[in-house]
Amino acid sequence: MDDSDRLILVDAADQDVGYMSKTRCHEGQGVLHRAFSLLIFNERGELLIQQRSASKRLWPLYWSNSCCSHPRGEETLEAATQRRLAEELGISCSLRFLFKFQYQAQFDDTGAEHELCSVFIGRCRQSPRINAAEINDWRWISPEALAAEIAGAGSRTFTPWFMLEWARIWADYRPEVLSLQ
Secondary structure, eight states, X not given: OOTTSEEEEEOTTOOEEEEEEHHHHTBTTOOOEEEEEEEEEOTTSOEEEEEEOTTOSSSTTOEEOSXXXXXXXXXXXXXXXXXXXXXXXXXXXXEEEEEXXXXXXXXXXXXXXXXXXEEEEEEOOSOOOOOTTTEEEEEEEOHHHHHHHHHSGGGGGBXXXXXXHHHHHHHHSHHHHHHTO
């Protein structure tokens, strides 16, 4: 995704209110825009997590969910999620919508995330073909091991949106996650 791509600005009810470049959406305290997070599990019930590229403007080298991004312009969430699965992970799979949440997270004085984020889960039997321009490292992790890592000192190495969504997924959607196995 190019920094000049037009992201969809939204209100708290997820109604389109305009467009703005990716760069400008993330300046200062951020401008509320539509986003998505994908959590992809394998046949053993392990979650694919990624360490963001060192070249990322916000939260470089932090561990995060399998894939996250934004729909562009008039693009639907369904089209955007499948596009980013292919571009970042080299896979395709069916996704199930779980929930939306709004958050604002400040990275530094010059940049932040301010998103209305739709969260999806899916199961994939394909081996990922990771895009090294987007992802520094990746691994499969069991939900139990992830919960322990987040509860420990490792929590400082995860993105804020992933920490928020994983807490809600594990508290409110555990049966759906476990049924993916």
